[in-house]
Amino acid sequence: MKYGLYENAKDLLDKFKQIYPDNIEIHQRLKKLYKEIDHKEEAITECLALKDLYDKRGEQENSAQIVKEALEINPDDERLSSFKEMPIYQYTVETAKAPSIEEYSEEIAEADFYIRQGLIDEAHEILERLNNIFPDNVEIKRRLESLGHVVETGEPKVEKHEAVLEEKVAIEEMAKSEDVIEAEEVEELELDKDVLDIFEEFKKGLEKEVKEEDYETHYNLGIAYKEMALIDDAIKEFQISKKDPKRAISASNMLGLCYMEKGLYSLAIEAFKDAISMTKEKDESYWSMKYDLAEAYERNGDIKEALDLFIEVYGWNSKFRDVSEKINNLKVKVSEDIDKRKTKDRKDRVSYI
Incomplete structure (x- = not known):
């Protein structure tokens, strides 16, 4: 996944984490993402965070395994120093369940995708990491060898530097063709889909967890979705949360802003009017909604109301x-409209005569 799309996925997960700080799956996905972009401290x-959540649930094996993983990421991190000196914990770590290759099916699929697209370095990085975790896995070794990587085994080493060089030259030549440009576009679509898939997964889970009356x-x-x-x-x-009397004004106002972004100006007008009608104090937020309503009228072509x-x-x-500036511009438009109507009326009279 390219760095920009990693950022999109990170932002998405961070927002979900703010809403559901105790959701284990969100932390797991963030950990995986940080590891892939080599952000060790964040990972x-x-x-x-996962260790604390596992401890609360009494899941000692998972708790031990996650500390072991943290130590593998960076054993010199000061936050992990206390775990190195706990023999009981070390015993638990040793007896924790080893990772399964099935848990890394997404990484394998991603590596295969990179191989098909000719992205050798990206595929190699993923497969090398998997080979370190599963040194005896034949399929991972086979994929690495197909890239020209020398895998440590009991058999004699077979180097394929020439093949790799030829493959890289071929890829560079292909990069000049339209076929590769199309392949890159397909890759971008696939990566965007990865980010959207994360959102869709969580959205389905949230729909089951969040009750209708949980307006907050x-x-x-x-707010998170709009951002x-x-x-x-x-x-x-916002349509759900505006049913809450405490949030009716702010939710209606946010609906108006959302409708504006979609170009649904008539709906935005109604939403802003609802919010304003419920507002008792004429503070800055009141006038801000008035301004937004005026802008909605302007974009809807209702110049006089906007002015x-x-x-x-x-x-x-x-x-x-x-x-x-808005007033000056709209005055000009109103004046132009009046002139056009006068001209039209004169033409109509002449035509009638």
Whole structure:
């Protein structure tokens, strides 16, 4: 996965972690992601978070295994120093269940994808890591050898440097062709799909866990989805959370902003009007919603309504956002519309005569 898409996945998981800090799967995915981009400190942070969660559940083997994994990532991390001096814990680590190759099916599939796309270095990095974990696995060795990697076995070493060199030259030549450009586009789509798959998995789980009347969580999910530009999902959460009297104003306002992003200006107008009608104090948030409503009218082509509202906001604070510029621009539009109507009326009269 390319670094930018790792960042997207990390941001997505971080937001879910803020909402569900005790969700083990979220921490596991973050740990895996940090390991893959070699962010050791963050990976160990997730390991320690998982250890605490396993301890709370009384899952001693998992707790021991995750500390062992943290020590393998960076045994010199100061946060792990106490674990090195605990013989009982070390005993538990030794008796913990060893990892299974089936648990790494996603990594194997990713390596195979890189091989098909000619991304030798990326495939080699994944397979080398798997070979260190499963040194006796024949399939991993076979894949490494197909890349020209010399695998340590009891048999004589067979080096394939020339084959690797020829393969790299061929790949470089192919990079100049349209076929490889198309392959890169397919790769990007696949990687984007990886990020979306993470979201879809969690969304299904959250739908089962979050109750309809848990308005606070629905509202927080809406905020998270909007920040991630998942507007349809944000709208769904705000529509639920606005049923809560305590959040009706803010949820309606957020709905208006979401509708604006989707270009649904008539819906945005109704949402902002709902929020404003429920607001008792005319503080800055009130006038901010007034401004947003004016902008919704403007984009919907309702110039007069927009201008009237912008003038109201100007009367409250002439320096708020760019309200002065908005008024000047809309006055010009109104004037132009009046001139057009007058011209049309004159033409209609002449035509009638």
